[in-house]
Amino acid sequence: MSDIESLQAYGGQLAEAAESATASAKKQHEYVNGDASTDVHTESGSVPSLAKQAVQGQEKVAAVLTEVASQLAGAATYDTTELGLLKTVDGGYFSTPSPAKKGYLISWRNTAGKAVYQDTYPNVTAIEEIGIEDQSSEVSGLAFAVVDDAGRRTWLESGVDGRPSVHAAEKIGEVLTAENAPALADGVTEKAIAGSLDAVGIEQLPELNDLAFAVVDDAGRRTWLESGIDGRPSAHAAEKIGEVLTAENAPALADGVAAKAIADSLDAVGIEQLSELNDCLSFSVVDEDGRRTWLEADREGKPTKRAMDAIVEGLPADVGQAPSTYQSGVKGVLNIVSGIRINGFGDSMTAGAGGGGTTYTGELQRLLTAAGHSIPVVNRGVGGENSVTICARAGGNPFIVLPVAGVIPATTTAFEITLQAINGYVPKPLMQGPSSYTGRLGQVPGTFSRTVVDNVYTYYFTRAKAGAEIVANRPLPMYLDIGDQARGDINIIWIGQNGPNDVRAIQDANAIIQRMTALDKRYLVISKPGGTSANDADDALWFAEFGRRFIPIRQYMVKYGLADAGIEPTAQDLIDMANGTVPTSLRSDSVHWLAAGYTILANIIFQRLKELEWI
The missing domain is CATH 2.40.30 (Elongation Factor Tu (Ef-tu); domain 3)
Incomplete structure (x- = not known):
């Protein structure tokens, strides 16, 4: 837990106490002022009012005395059990003084000459305390305590000094967390913990009659159980709480919080009190010596420049056993990107069938070189292969x-x-x-x-x-x-013309992409070159899957291919274009293209690489 979180945790504790005090005020009023028939309903059950407890106490005293009288009727009291055995007959009862501080008599029965214990009877002091559980020396000296109807202690206790008892402090510390005590935020100092809580916005109440609720002991002395009219702990209550909370009884405050961290604000734990950091950091982790680590986030939740510099410095020469490059992006965002080379995976269209030696990969290489880019382009097209075979060759779904x-x-x-x-x-x-x-x-x-x-x-x-x-x-x-060699590269995937179907071809393209190793996987997917307008719906499936990384090349060639190639359309071209088919003037057969077609595709890919800022 960071120090800020610890401080926030303590603030949540006060909010919890404030809410509890407001609810308790009404309950306490009923508890103190209710008549002899009143029961106050609490989370642990009904608790009788003080008046009712007094009546019940009297009834218990009477019952105890009656029981004592019946047990001791005709039974004499002797100083020792030995003397009692000598003075009574077999089956007779006798008693001896109790050595306990709150004991009165111990009842015995003479059974065949042996003293058999029967019961212990309390003295007046113990009887007056009926309803409060046996108290150890730890809780002696209480000025006030609330128990439930079974006599079990609650957390509402005050010592004679007006402060929460050890028991109360422990119970408060057990439930305080960063979530339920948000009031402890930035800027809490030593005074807020060891002195009063004025520093975190709990005003100093000028008059005691501004209190909505207060518990005093039988001598009229104020305890820590007080609430202001706003439902929050009074300044007096806050001060008393602060005096008893420790790392031991409030573990939410323990991790990383030291006295110096409180007294000296946050300087002691390594988070400098600088406006620069306050303005730019939403989160920062420091080590036990207060030194900043690389785990930092800015106000938008993104890594800080310091964090990114540390990441780049620690990165290996490659990622996932495949070469990758490191490139600083816009606003210092780090990208681990594909890009050692560009691979063209596909069938005979990629191989350049019909192009007379011209392939789109060759033309793309020429464009990149002319623009000053040294990245190589590799043609991995093999004629006749369907998407299943190309995917296996690339390692997406292996053979x-x-x-x-x-x-x-x-x-x-x-x-x-x-x-x-x-x-x-x-x-x-x-x-x-x-x-x-x-x-x-x-x-x-x-x-x-x-x-x-x-x-x-x-x-x-x-x-x-x-x-x-x-x-x-x-x-x-x-x-x-x-396939292994291409995992860290930019891959251009042109599959599906040879089947088996569009759904499977999309799955195979995704399998190739998933095997790529770069965190920023860079790829383009090209539509089937053949078909008519009826296949526009197929292209829509591909676009839905790959978005701007998908190039619907058939539709482009129908609309703009002849103009890009500087060719006047023939009558047949116009018929083809009306049907949504690549014009005959751009094709070498029913599917494959002439060199002009592959050159057009290379230009489109080059522009898309620039658009996506990959080159």
């Missing part, structure tokens, strides 16, 4: 593999594997593009490859180094190195 022989051999010989379905769809990798990838099967590094015979694809894995044979009769994940 699930089962060795045909049920083992990973000890040698570096290729062994056949089968690819299992990933949530209902079996991926189909290595159909175009590379014929192998490096990666790891389970925890075994190696190479993933395939052969094709009569259009039948057979997949293999070859471990990189010989080792012990591993039983592998259950499916294992297989991650490719190209």
Whole structure:
């Protein structure tokens, strides 16, 4: 608990006492002034008024005396039990003086020559105190005490000095917390604790008749049980409370609060009394020596510049085992961002089919270089792949593999594997593009490859180094190195044209994004290039998921593609555009684009990177 919290806790204690005093005033009036038939209803049950207690006390005294008389009828009193046994017959009763301070007689029965204890009878002093529980030396000397109808002590007690008793102080300290005592706020000083509470806004009452409620002892001396007409503790009550509260009986005040912290305000605990800090900090943690740590928040709840500087200073060279960069953002906000390189994950559109060697990744690289950015752009497009396969290749949902022989051999010989379905769809990798990838099967590094015979694809894995044979009769994940290498990068995801459907393609895109390691994951998602206006609803699903990071490229190309390329629309182009299809003049076939189309996409991506302040 911080020192401010401790002080706030003590303030809450006073608020609690104030509320209690207001409620107690009425109860106390009934308690003191009620007649012999009045019961005062409290949280622990009904408590008889003082008048009623007096009547009940008299009745108890009479009952006790009657019982004493009946027990002692015909029974003589002797100085010792030995003498009593000598003077009585078997079955007879006798008594001896009680050695107890509040005892009168002890009753015995002569049973076969042995003194058998019967009861102890109180003296006048004890009888006068009937209704108040047996009191130890700790509570002797009380000027006032309230008990419930079972004789159990409450917290309402005062010593003869007018201060709360030890018992009362303990009970008050047990319930005081930062939540229920908010009055102890900034600026409480030693005077508020050890002197009076004038410093925290409890005014000095000029006249005793300004009190709404006060308890005095039988000598007319004021106790600490007082309430002002505003329902708050009087200055006298506050002073008496402050004198008995300690770290022991009020544990909410204990943590980190020392006498010097109170006497010298907050300087002693390391939070300087500077307007600069007061204005900018809403929270700060200091160590036991009062030194500020990096755990600080400004008035808006954000890390302070000092906190951010400490974070940057302690950050490693990479995060999550993938490279990341550190970049100071606007207003000093720290971002741990993607950005070692830009990867284009996708199918034949990413690979640049129909572009005559022009790809959007190549054009994007040219734009970045011309603008002075050295970040590399890597094309990871493979024709023919659906979203499930691309996602597995990127490591979002890895390939699930089962060795045909049920083992990973000890040698570096290729062994056949089968690819299992990933949530209902079996991926189909290595159909175009590379014929192998490096990666790891389970925890075994190696190479993933395939052969094709009569259009039948057979997949293999070859471990990189010989080792012990591993039983592998259950499916294992297989991650490719190209996916691991891209986790800290900016990733451009263009999937879904080859199926299986938009819902699954959105899920696969999200899986790729989730595996990215930067705290500020930077990515763009591009819509399917093919289709008509009927597919606008599909684009709406993607936008709902990715917002401004989604580029609906088909709709853009329909509206602006020809103008951006400087091409006059043909009759067929106009028909295409009316149908919501990318104009024929921008396509090499029904789906793939000519170079102009890929160049347009590169420009859109470049502008979006600038808009999002990633470059």
